[in-house]
Amino acid sequence: MRLRQLHELTLVRFKLFVREPEAVFWAICFPLILSVVLGFAFAREEVEDSRVLVLESVGAEELAARLTAVEGLVVERGRDPEEARRRLRKAAVDALLRAGDPVDLRFDPRRPEGALARLRVEAALRGGAAVTRPEAEDETGFRYIDFLFPGLLGMGLMGTGVWAIGFAVVDLRRKKLLKRFLVTPMSRASFLMSFMSSRIVFLGLEFAVLLPFGLLLLKVPFAGSILAFAITIILGTLAFASIGLLIAARPKTVEGASGIMNVVMMPMWLGSGLFFSYERFPAFLQPFLKALPLTAVNDALRAIMLDGAGCATIWPEALLLVGWALVSFWLALKLFRWQ
Amino acid sequence: MASSVLHPIAARGLVRRFGDLTAVAGIDLEARAGSCLGLLGPNGAGKTTTIEMLEGLQSPDEGEISILGRSWATDAAGIRERIGVQLQETSFQDKLSVQETLSLFASFYRRPRPVPEVLALVNLTEKATARVHQLSGGQRQRLALGCALVNAPEVLFLDEPTTGLDPQARRRVWEIVEEFKRAGGAVLLTTHYMDEAERLADDLVIVDHGKVIARGTPPEIIRSLAVESIVEFSLAEGSTLDAGQLAELGGLPGVIEARNLAGGYLLEVDDTRAALGSLIGWLERSGTVATDIGTHRPTLEDVFVSLTGKHLREA
Numbered sequence: 151m152r153l154r155q156l157h158e159l160t161l162v163r164f165k166l167f168v169r170e171p172e173a174v175f176w177a178i179c180f181p182l183i184l185s186v187v188l189g190f191a192f193a194r195e196e197v198e199d200s201r202v203l204v205l206e207s208v209g210a211e212e213l214a215a216r217l218t219a220v221e222g223l224v225v226e227r228g229r230d231p232e233e234a235r236r237r238l239r240k241a242a243v244d245a246l247l248r249a250g251d252p253v254d255l256r257f258d259p260r261r262p263e264g265a266l267a268r269l270r271v272e273a274a275l276r277g278g279a280a281v282t283r284p285e286a287e288d289e290t291g292f293r294y295i296d297f298l299f300p301g302l303l304g305m306g307l308m309g310t311g312v313w314a315i316g317f318a319v320v321d322l323r324r325k326k327l328l329k330r331f332l333v334t335p336m337s338r339a340s341f342l343m344s345f346m347s348s349r350i351v352f353l354g355l356e357f358a359v360l361l362p363f364g365l366l367l368l369k370v371p372f373a374g375s376i377l378a379f380a381i382t383i384i385l386g387t388l389a390f391a392s393i394g395l396l397i398a399a400r401p402k403t404v405e406g407a408s409g410i411m412n413v414v415m416m417p418m419w420l421g422s423g424l425f426f427s428y429e430r431f432p433a434f435l436q437p438f439l440k441a442l443p444l445t446a447v448n449d450a451l452r453a454i455m456l457d458g459a460g461c462a463t464i465w466p467e468a469l470l471l472v473g474w475a476l477v478s479f480w481l482a483l484k485l486f487r488w489q
Numbered sequence: 490m491a492s493s494v495l496h497p498i499a500a501r502g503l504v505r506r507f508g509d510l511t512a513v514a515g516i517d518l519e520a521r522a523g524s525c526l527g528l529l530g531p532n533g534a535g536k537t538t539t540i541e542m543l544e545g546l547q548s549p550d551e552g553e554i555s556i557l558g559r560s561w562a563t564d565a566a567g568i569r570e571r572i573g574v575q576l577q578e579t580s581f582q583d584k585l586s587v588q589e590t591l592s593l594f595a596s597f598y599r600r601p602r603p604v605p606e607v608l609a610l611v612n613l614t615e616k617a618t619a620r621v622h623q624l625s626g627g628q629r630q631r632l633a634l635g636c637a638l639v640n641a642p643e644v645l646f647l648d649e650p651t652t653g654l655d656p657q658a659r660r661r662v663w664e665i666v667e668e669f670k671r672a673g674g675a676v677l678l679t680t681h682y683m684d685e686a687e688r689l690a691d692d693l694v695i696v697d698h699g700k701v702i703a704r705g706t707p708p709e710i711i712r713s714l715a716v717e718s719i720v721e722f723s724l725a726e727g728s729t730l731d732a733g734q735l736a737e738l739g740g741l742p743g744v745i746e747a748r749n750l751a752g753g754y755l756l757e758v759d760d761t762r763a764a765l766g767s768l769i770g771w772l773e774r775s776g777t778v779a780t781d782i783g784t785h786r787p788t789l790e791d792v793f794v795s796l797t798g799k800h801l802r803e804a
């Protein structure tokens with residue numbers, strides 16, 4: 151009895167989802183486009199030359215000559231110390247130098263270019279080309295696209311789960327269909343569950359496109375266990391679907407719901423290691439970032455695809471996702487506003 | 490409720506408050522099997538609040554409800570299995586077809602009717618595969634009726650089922666409701682159309698401001714007005730009658746009451762010939778130019794006007 155409802159509700163949700171061109175675009179095409187754009191933008195990343203400015207003083211001529219001889223250093227000469235400092239602040243040059251013993255070197259340690267310039271200058275002063283020109287890693291598995299692609303898969307799971315479900319629920323509420331369902335013997339849990347089961351059905355379709363694209367066209371490696379991968383994306387989908395239901399549990403308007411969605415998803419876009427590793431955030435934030443569901447999905451997917459991990463490695467992430475799914479679903483069921 | 494034979498729909502002393510507003514202020518009602526009870530009243534009278542309490546969507550602050558002898562508190566699931574509901578405003582999912590919508594609703598019930606049977610019942614067989622957004626207003630309303638009938642209910646709740654429909658579409662809805670009644674179902678219908686109430690309702694409860702102001706069969710209610718006919722007239726543009734003149738009209742032979750309503754004038758009359766004669770004499774004497782003088786038999790609308798001093802459709 152309950153199963154027939156769940157089956158029918160799931161079928162309806164699935165049909166409505168695929169009949170919504172925008173939803174399909176955001177779920178499938180958007181991650182594809184993003185991975186192509188970002189993938190190619192960062193594919194041939196060169197290590198750039200460092201620009202250094204040598205201020206006029208006794209010995210400046212000799213210093214400039216020594217530096218110019220080193221590969222990777224481009225030398226400018228300048229007279230006005232104020233102007234030179236301004237150029238450093240604007241990042242027009244990476245370091246300022248004044249001849250003397252020792253040589254006076256100024257750079258902005260917060261900028262990686264500054265640190266690189268310092269290394270190169272020091273190497274040059276110590277005696278020639280101690281630092282060879284560093285090569286950008288272009289081996290498969292080390293490219294930016296390899297880091298990025300699993301993150302984009304995770305982002306797609308989150309976006310589709312939260313948006314598609316959140317907006318669908320609010321729309322049903324606005325249409326008073328939720329209220330209409332309430333006067334039937336429909337099981338409320340089946341109703342909420344159908345959002346998750348229809349997402350799982352759609353997940354198959356989504357990954358049948360995304361994965362071959364990533365593996366064959368972008369040549370992203372897949373070193374680990376397919377089972378672990380499937381478990382991760384299914385649990386991720388369930389977690390995000392539950393979160394979508396929880397977000398949509400109360401709001402009456404699309405505007406209200408999308409506000410909450412942004413507040414919920416923003417920390418994950420930034421802090422879950424989507425475009426850069428979350429390890430760059432301060433240490434006290436790490437436990438919070440690691441507890442986010444998107445962090446768990448991204449970490450697990452990267453471990454599986456890049457490091458060849460299997461179920462034995464990713465179980466903590468899997469457990470965390472189960473936790474998110476159960477707690478959010480339970481809360482959604484408790485808080486749900488039907489009319 | 491301690492009534493010996495419980496009607497399919499029975500409620501006593503229903504009260505529902507929203508803050509300071511008492512939307513429903515003590516309503517009793519009963520609907521027999523094979524009959525339709527009409528809840529007639531203007532917008533804001535408390536019809537939707539009343540019907541939603543009967544449907545189990547809102548809990549009454551006071552009063553008792555029994556649906557098919559069961560109570561919402563103890564057997565909500567059993568009631569839901571046996572009732573059909575059409576809410577005042579529900580839009581279905583635009584991108585589902587008629588058939589898909591019906592089979593979704595059918596899946597909620599233990600013993601649903603086959604979808605083709607429901608399609609035939611509400612005259613939508615040829616629209617089975619059409620998407621909801623392709624339907625006309627009348628077809629959507631019949632789809633809503635179809636969803637209310639998928640479980641072959643014993644009780645049907647209809648909240649303003651024909652509001653906004655053209656006359657032909659309304660008649661098709663009425664036919665479906667009449668068919669349901671003939672098959673022995675009990676209907677509770679709310680409406681602010683008196684023609685709908687007169688056509689469908691076997692018993693009628695007229696409500697205003699949450700209170701019952703008249704009840705009975707439509708002929709009983711009209712007879713209770715004790716008026717033979719209604720005489721209406723309007724004045725040439727720009728001219729009006731003052732309170733004194735209106736009182737004079739009310740005192741004319743054959744006239745019971747004179748009212749100024751929505752730009753026109755209206756006499757409740759117990760002797761039509763005498764009243765028409767004296768009205769014409771009075772108009773001549775006072776030099777008033779009247780246009781469009783007409784008479785009609787009293788209707789439910791006139792009962793409502795007589796009881797509240799306003800039309801059903803305004804208020």
Ligand SMILES: Nc1ncnc2c1ncn2[C@@H]1O[C@H](COP(=O)(O)OP(=O)(O)O)[C@@H](O)[C@H]1O
Nearest residue numbers: 507510512530531532533534535536537538539
């Ligand atoms: N949820 C609510 N909160 C506050 N007031 C309400 C609510 N529902 C209805 N009302 C008020 O109760 C009165 C009766 O409303 P309703 O039952 O919808 O009337 P009807 O269906 O006869 O037009 C109206 O004044 C309406 O504004």
Ligand SMILES: [Mg+2]
Nearest residue numbers: 536537538577
């Ligand atoms: Mg209403």
